[in-house]
Amino acid sequence: MTELQDDRQSLSPELQEEVSGISMSLVAGMAFGLQPEKGMAELHSRFKEILKRKGLSPWEIAYLRGEIEKWPPGYAESWASRYAEGLAEELAKGTLAVLEVRRFSISGDVRDRITTCTDLARLRDWLDRAGTVERVEDLFGAGAELHQE
DSSP: OOOOSSSOSSOOHHHHHHHHHHHHHHHHHHHTTOOHHHHHHHHHHHHHHHHTSTTOOHHHHHHHHHHHHTOOTTHHHHHHHHHHHHHHHHHHHHHHHHHHHTTOOOOHHHHHHHHHOOOHHHHHHHHHHHTTOSSGGGGGOTTOOTTOO
């Protein structure tokens, strides 16, 4: 399992607070007579609404899906890692495709640097910048060394 940079294996503080608040309100509801089945259905419904948001990390998606779908221990982490690896691969492919459409010559070193990067934020930045750089080397930032990561 590859450790990917940028997307932490935990919930953001904001999402932690929201999940905690939802859980506490449902616990309070059950203390006042809400049926446990209805409480769990409401919890899953709210988690499904959160899943519709953009910008969730693979680990946040895995946590919420795992809670809804009752994934076994360890499965969410494995799913999130595979999801993030696939996302990194697609961002790298997109970056290379934009550079190729712009008819840049892409060296093996540049191709390797892009395809082996696991930092999702960096890959998103490279994809955004691929459409506007004047030289392929500019993709990596002003004065950046080709082999520096």
